[in-house]
Amino acid sequence: MTRKQRRLALISSALAVLGVAAGLVLFAFQDSIVFFYGPSELAEKNVAPGTRVRIGGLVKEGSVQRGPDQTVVFQVTDTNKVVKVSYRGILPDLFREGQGVVAEGVLVSLTDFKADSVLAKHDETYMPKEVADALKKQGVWQHDGKEGQAARPAPAAQGAKP
Amino acid sequence: MIIETGHYALVLAFALSLVLSTIPLWGVVTRDPVLMGVARPAAFAMTGFAALSYLALTWAYVTSDFSVFNVLQNSHSTKPFMYRISGVWANHEGSMLLWVLILAVFAALIAWRGRHMPQRLLSGVLAVQGSVAAAFFLFILATSNPFSRVVPAPFEGEGLNPLLQDPGLAIHPPLLYLGYVGFSVAFSFAVGALIEGRIDAVWARFVRPWTLTAWIFLTLGISMGSYWAYYELGWGGWWFWDPVENASLMPWLAGTALLHSTIVMEKRDALKVWTILLSILTFSLSLMGTFLVRSGVLTSVHAFATDPTRGVFILMILIFFIGGSLALFAWRAQTLRQGGLFAPISREGGLVLNNLFLSAICATVFVGTLYPLALEAVTGWIDPTNPSKISVGPPFFNATFLPLAVPLLLAVPFGQALAWKRGDLLAVTQRLVFAGAAAVVITILTFAYTYGGPVAAPLGVGLGAWLILGSINDIVTRSWRSGATLSTVLARAAGLPRSAWGSAIAHAGLGVSCIGIAATVWGVERITALKPGEKTELAAYTVMLDGVFPRQGPDYRETVARLRIFSDGQEIGVIEPGRRVFAVRTMPTTEAGLMTVGLGQIYASVADIEPDGRVGLRIYWKPLVLLIWLGSVVMALGGALSLLDRRARVGAPVRARAPVPAPAE
Amino acid sequence: MIVTLALALMTGAAALAVLLPLSRKRAEDAPSAADADAVFYASQIADIERDIGRGLVDPAEAENARVEAARRLLAARRRAAPDAAMADGTFRRRVAAIIVLVGVPLVSLPLYLAVGRPDMPAQPLAARQQEAPEDMEFAQALAKIEKHLAANPDDGRGWEVVSPFYMQMGRFPDAVRGYSTAIRTLGETAQRLENLGEAQVAAADGIVTADARTVIERALAKDATLVKARFYRALAAEQDGRREAAVAYYSELLKDLPATIPLTSRIAETITRLGGTPPAAKGVPEGGAAIAALPEAQRQEAIRGMVEALDTRLGKDSTDIEGWLRLVRSYAVLNEPAKARDAYARGLSALAGDAAARGRLEALGRELGIGGS
Numbered sequence A: 001m002t003r004k005q006r007r008l009a010l011i012s013s014a015l016a017v018l019g020v021a022a023g024l025v026l027f028a029f030q031d032s033i034v035f036f037y038g039p040s041e042l043a044e045k046n047v048a049p050g051t052r053v054r055i056g057g058l059v060k061e062g063s064v065q066r067g068p069d070q071t072v073v074f075q076v077t078d079t080n081k082v083v084k085v086s087y088r089g090i091l092p093d094l095f096r097e098g099q100g101v102v103a104e105g106v107l108v109s110l111t112d113f114k115a116d117s118v119l120a121k122h123d124e125t126y127m128p129k130e131v132a133d134a135l136k137k138q139g140v141w142q143h144d145g146k147e148g149q150a151a152r153p154a155p156a157a158q159g160a161k162p
Numbered sequence B: 001m002i003i004e005t006g007h008y009a010l011v012l013a014f015a016l017s018l019v020l021s022t023i024p025l026w027g028v029v030t031r032d033p034v035l036m037g038v039a040r041p042a043a044f045a046m047t048g049f050a051a052l053s054y055l056a057l058t059w060a061y062v063t064s065d066f067s068v069f070n071v072l073q074n075s076h077s078t079k080p081f082m083y084r085i086s087g088v089w090a091n092h093e094g095s096m097l098l099w100v101l102i103l104a105v106f107a108a109l110i111a112w113r114g115r116h117m118p119q120r121l122l123s124g125v126l127a128v129q130g131s132v133a134a135a136f137f138l139f140i141l142a143t144s145n146p147f148s149r150v151v152p153a154p155f156e157g158e159g160l161n162p163l164l165q166d167p168g169l170a171i172h173p174p175l176l177y178l179g180y181v182g183f184s185v186a187f188s189f190a191v192g193a194l195i196e197g198r199i200d201a202v203w204a205r206f207v208r209p210w211t212l213t214a215w216i217f218l219t220l221g222i223s224m225g226s227y228w229a230y231y232e233l234g235w236g237g238w239w240f241w242d243p244v245e246n247a248s249l250m251p252w253l254a255g256t257a258l259l260h261s262t263i264v265m266e267k268r269d270a271l272k273v274w275t276i277l278l279s280i281l282t283f284s285l286s287l288m289g290t291f292l293v294r295s296g297v298l299t300s301v302h303a304f305a306t307d308p309t310r311g312v313f314i315l316m317i318l319i320f321f322i323g324g325s326l327a328l329f330a331w332r333a334q335t336l337r338q339g340g341l342f343a344p345i346s347r348e349g350g351l352v353l354n355n356l357f358l359s360a361i362c363a364t365v366f367v368g369t370l371y372p373l374a375l376e377a378v379t380g381w382i383d384p385t386n387p388s389k390i391s392v393g394p395p396f397f398n399a400t401f402l403p404l405a406v407p408l409l410l411a412v413p414f415g416q417a418l419a420w421k422r423g424d425l426l427a428v429t430q431r432l433v434f435a436g437a438a439a440v441v442i443t444i445l446t447f448a449y450t451y452g453g454p455v456a457a458p459l460g461v462g463l464g465a466w467l468i469l470g471s472i473n474d475i476v477t478r479s480w481r482s483g484a485t486l487s488t489v490l491a492r493a494a495g496l497p498r499s500a501w502g503s504a505i506a507h508a509g510l511g512v513s514c515i516g517i518a519a520t521v522w523g524v525e526r527i528t529a530l531k532p533g534e535k536t537e538l539a540a541y542t543v544m545l546d547g548v549f550p551r552q553g554p555d556y557r558e559t560v561a562r563l564r565i566f567s568d569g570q571e572i573g574v575i576e577p578g579r580r581v582f583a584v585r586t587m588p589t590t591e592a593g594l595m596t597v598g599l600g601q602i603y604a605s606v607a608d609i610e611p612d613g614r615v616g617l618r619i620y621w622k623p624l625v626l627l628i629w630l631g632s633v634v635m636a637l638g639g640a641l642s643l644l645d646r647r648a649r650v651g652a653p654v655r656a657r658a659p660v661p662a663p664a665e
Numbered sequence C: 001m002i003v004t005l006a007l008a009l010m011t012g013a014a015a016l017a018v019l020l021p022l023s024r025k026r027a028e029d030a031p032s033a034a035d036a037d038a039v040f041y042a043s044q045i046a047d048i049e050r051d052i053g054r055g056l057v058d059p060a061e062a063e064n065a066r067v068e069a070a071r072r073l074l075a076a077r078r079r080a081a082p083d084a085a086m087a088d089g090t091f092r093r094r095v096a097a098i099i100v101l102v103g104v105p106l107v108s109l110p111l112y113l114a115v116g117r118p119d120m121p122a123q124p125l126a127a128r129q130q131e132a133p134e135d136m137e138f139a140q141a142l143a144k145i146e147k148h149l150a151a152n153p154d155d156g157r158g159w160e161v162v163s164p165f166y167m168q169m170g171r172f173p174d175a176v177r178g179y180s181t182a183i184r185t186l187g188e189t190a191q192r193l194e195n196l197g198e199a200q201v202a203a204a205d206g207i208v209t210a211d212a213r214t215v216i217e218r219a220l221a222k223d224a225t226l227v228k229a230r231f232y233r234a235l236a237a238e239q240d241g242r243r244e245a246a247v248a249y250y251s252e253l254l255k256d257l258p259a260t261i262p263l264t265s266r267i268a269e270t271i272t273r274l275g276g277t278p279p280a281a282k283g284v285p286e287g288g289a290a291i292a293a294l295p296e297a298q299r300q301e302a303i304r305g306m307v308e309a310l311d312t313r314l315g316k317d318s319t320d321i322e323g324w325l326r327l328v329r330s331y332a333v334l335n336e337p338a339k340a341r342d343a344y345a346r347g348l349s350a351l352a353g354d355a356a357a358r359g360r361l362e363a364l365g366r367e368l369g370i371g372g373s
Helices: A003-032 A039-045 A129-137 B002-030 B039-062 B069-074 B081-087 B092-116 B119-143 B167-196 B201-232 B243-268 B272-295 B301-306 B309-335 B347-382 B394-417 B425-449 B456-479 B486-495 B498-522 B626-643 C002-023 C033-054 C059-079 C090-115 C125-131 C133-151 C156-169 C172-186 C190-203 C210-222 C227-240 C243-256 C262-273 C287-293 C295-314 C321-333 C337-350 C355-368
Strands: A033-037 A052-059 A071-077 A082-088 A100-109 A112-122 A149-153 B389-392 B524-530 B535-538 B541-552 B556-567 B570-575 B578-582 B588-591 B593-597 B600-609 B615-622
Touching: A003 A033, A003 B347, A003 B394, A033 A039, A039 A052, A039 A082, A052 A082, A082 A100, B002 B039, B002 B092, B002 B119, B002 B167, B002 C002, B002 C090, B039 B069, B039 B081, B039 B092, B039 B119, B039 C002, B069 B092, B081 B167, B092 B119, B092 B167, B092 B201, B092 B272, B119 B167, B119 B309, B119 C033, B167 B201, B167 B243, B167 B272, B167 B309, B201 B243, B201 B272, B201 B626, B201 C033, B243 B272, B243 B347, B272 B309, B272 B347, B347 B389, B347 B394, B394 B425, B394 B456, B394 B498, B425 B456, B456 B486, B456 B498, B498 B626, B524 B535, B524 B541, B535 B615, B541 B600, B541 B615, B556 B593, B556 B600, B556 B615, B570 B593, B588 B600, C002 C090, C033 C059, C133 C156, C156 C172, C156 C190, C172 C190, C190 C210, C190 C227, C210 C227, C227 C243, C227 C262, C243 C262, C295 C321, C295 C337, C321 C337, C321 C355, C337 C355
Parallel strands: A033 A052, A082 A112
Antiparallel strands: A033 B389, A052 A071, A052 A100, A071 A082, A100 A112, A112 A149, B524 B615, B535 B541, B541 B556, B556 B570, B556 B578, B578 B588, B593 B600, B600 B615
16 A cells, blocks of 8 residues: 555544544434423423433422332422422432432423432532631631532432431 | 741742743753753752642641641641641642642653753753643642631631541542643653654653553552542442543543554654644643643533632643644644554554544543533523533443443454554454454353343453453463473563563453453342341342441541341351541541452442431442452553563663764764 | 741752752763664664564564664664754853842742741641640540540430530530430430520521421420520521411510520510510519529629629739630620720730730630721
């Protein structure tokens, strides 16, 4: 083969591999991208039941009901609309009422959601509010959102009550 | 006094990095050996002051000097000694100081090992390394100063994130940084050579050991991080395709490609343009990883927008170095001479294929990691009230990573067996027949043995076996000649260059990891709630909850569930997963309980303790799981062996002060 | 002084490290590119020889490789332009030396003075603890008790002693654990239940959770006069949105409280906010029965008396630093910022002659947010 042919072979194989990669990416994007909505957005955009989505908001106070066999039902709210979430499994360490939460799963209807994973949003510098306020007053503590960790799944619930 | 000395040392290191990035470069341009001679002492001095600064901060941690804001925020007087040392880098400011210290140490190592390098190249390389260091020193001083003081100093610190108080995490960041930052050397070599305008096989030999060093550390760092996530986070998984993980995987993929392309360049003086580009890209990905992790964009693009100083600063550094080096590359690349010829079917061809696939994989990971950020930024820019938020999770990466990785892995033994320049695929196939047949037999046997189980696992095991057998085959065919006695063959095998052994071992390590990953498909998971005395079945084992009791650690207390493990009615061990609450931060953490059985592990984590006294448990049986990390350690060992090769030693390979006659001119 | 000296020495060392090589007349004997090429290809050829010696490559292939390496060596030599004869670099080197000599201090000193605190000594905890024995003793005592409790987790009395400290330190979940252990091992009393309820509320960021409400109701069932428990019951009603009940609870509570404690004004405000009319608070309690019912209020009074006595004793000129510290802190705790500020000012002028004592008082002032500086 001449130098030119070799270069052609090289370039075409490179294009072939990149083409395959691009195809895979596009294909996977169609299938595995999950959109994130709040309860109000869900209603606004009229998302079709059966769609796989992530929803996020606050766990409504007093809405958590634990059933048998590690099932749990709670409501996620953005103070405007409410979505009922049912989940079977272990809740993350920082899941609690009134705190932020993200759930991924399948939409049953616009207000009913079946989650297969639940993540609690949290900060690396988590602190009881009073302590944080007290420290802030002294000018010692600054809340530094940049260090915040992304929500990650954690299959374990809050510690045993003493 | 010590604190402020350290602070001033940091400032001086910055000043010296400015000297290092200018004077030697002036020397390169004017060909003045005295100016170029500044490079080495300046690199040493910069590193010395950076180290002094780092030691001062460590001292502040060890003595719990809460007048230092950084110590106040991240330490506590009850913290065990070891975590005071590691606490230095377990926070943003300290970790950036470690980052730049490692950068400086690499500069000093180049200066130390580079006595035999051509002076112009050495000066250029050190100047580039100095300029990267200067940017990061300035970043630390301007936005993330670890030496900020507090008046009056409180008497107690705010502690350390309990998740981070763990031996795995204590050594994980330094290893990872040694890898990330190690690729700065390849970058500096590439840019230095572009400035000097001379890139050839000699360059490749000088740069290869550094790339290999960085690669070894990055391999270990990623694997350590993965093991840490596995046992500390209590989710049972070992890789989550989390953006932070991807940020370390991308430089690894590019670095692996670089490692292979430098071989081609050293041996055959080919692929020069590509290798230079890859050097730049690899370090750019490292920088980008630092940016992603440090700027807060991962939490949300908006978190970044609300407090942008650090993020914007790193972004500027990113744009300056990536943009600058790529512009230099575009300007200089045409002047690079074409290298040696080779046929598509040859060792070189194989390595090109390797590079193609690794780059393609890296590109897909890149797209999957950055697409959600880009989409959120763009749609948020069009309509600030309603940005599209999406998540790209494991399904995406599995669907793109595997189809590209599998052909690459299948091709590895062929590449190892091909000859340089012009290979004979038929002959190679004949030589690999035995290994291939054995791998197929192993696949079938595994399939039969686990009949009814998932199909993917035996295939993965077969792939791993193929890689291991291919590596063995490589060593055997190199040492075996028909008619030779066993002792001759062994002698010849022992006489093979260490780099040959190194690459064989590293590829076998890849196979080992591959088997471990495939075996995860056989894993068994039980989510259950048990009362004390109750049992549950887990694969071939029986797990019984013995009871729940409290326990006190040095600075935390723990609720522990004691689980007894039985196999065939025999008790084989006890594991004690728990939930810890640290005194300083009230955040509870999950402590997984692990028991190693052979190469597999029984893994348990405690969830809720339900009102009726039942304990919510998540129990896994993870067969062969240790192979995942063992394989990466084997890979790193292979790399280390290759590094010990005579030829990889930096500088003049033979007789230091070259008695080789100077070219007669 | 020592700091200045250290900074000067370090600057000198940094500049010198660069100036020394610059001052050399001749460059150190560094290899040129041509040297490196020669060495490299020679080693490549040597490698090939070694491989042939071991029989790792067949001779034809080896010959090929050897020829190629040799050819590349020649090419490299041809390419390597002889290093251009150096024009006299003395001037250039002087300029570089001056840049370094002036530049390094010019960059480092202003930058450091902008970000650094050269006046501040290091303050390792161990050394500071010797200066502040009180805090040390408290921390040590707490550590001792905690150690004891770790060994005897069922020592209810120990938990009962340590839990109020946890509350003060903001370690609310620990306090919850302490009080509940005390209840479990020593039995329920109204007081213990009330404390547990308070700790639970604090641990939940001020929300009266269902658990806390149950506990508080139980406490009130045992003793309906508990002040804190009644307050939290009212708060629970308020948080549940049961406005009328909240107003009723608050009003009832307010009637029993002496007007002097700070809580009364807050409760009155809350009632007004919820749309009720606050009844007049009770006056200073009279008679033994009222005092017995209100231990909290009584304690406030006692403290007040003690503080006033201390104030009188210190007067204007006392140099008793501990006394001044305690006085300022007490007024701050009693929520009387004006008096605290006044005492702070008096203390500062009385301690004019004692810099160390002034420093401590000023530090306290800053901590409480009343200091001028």
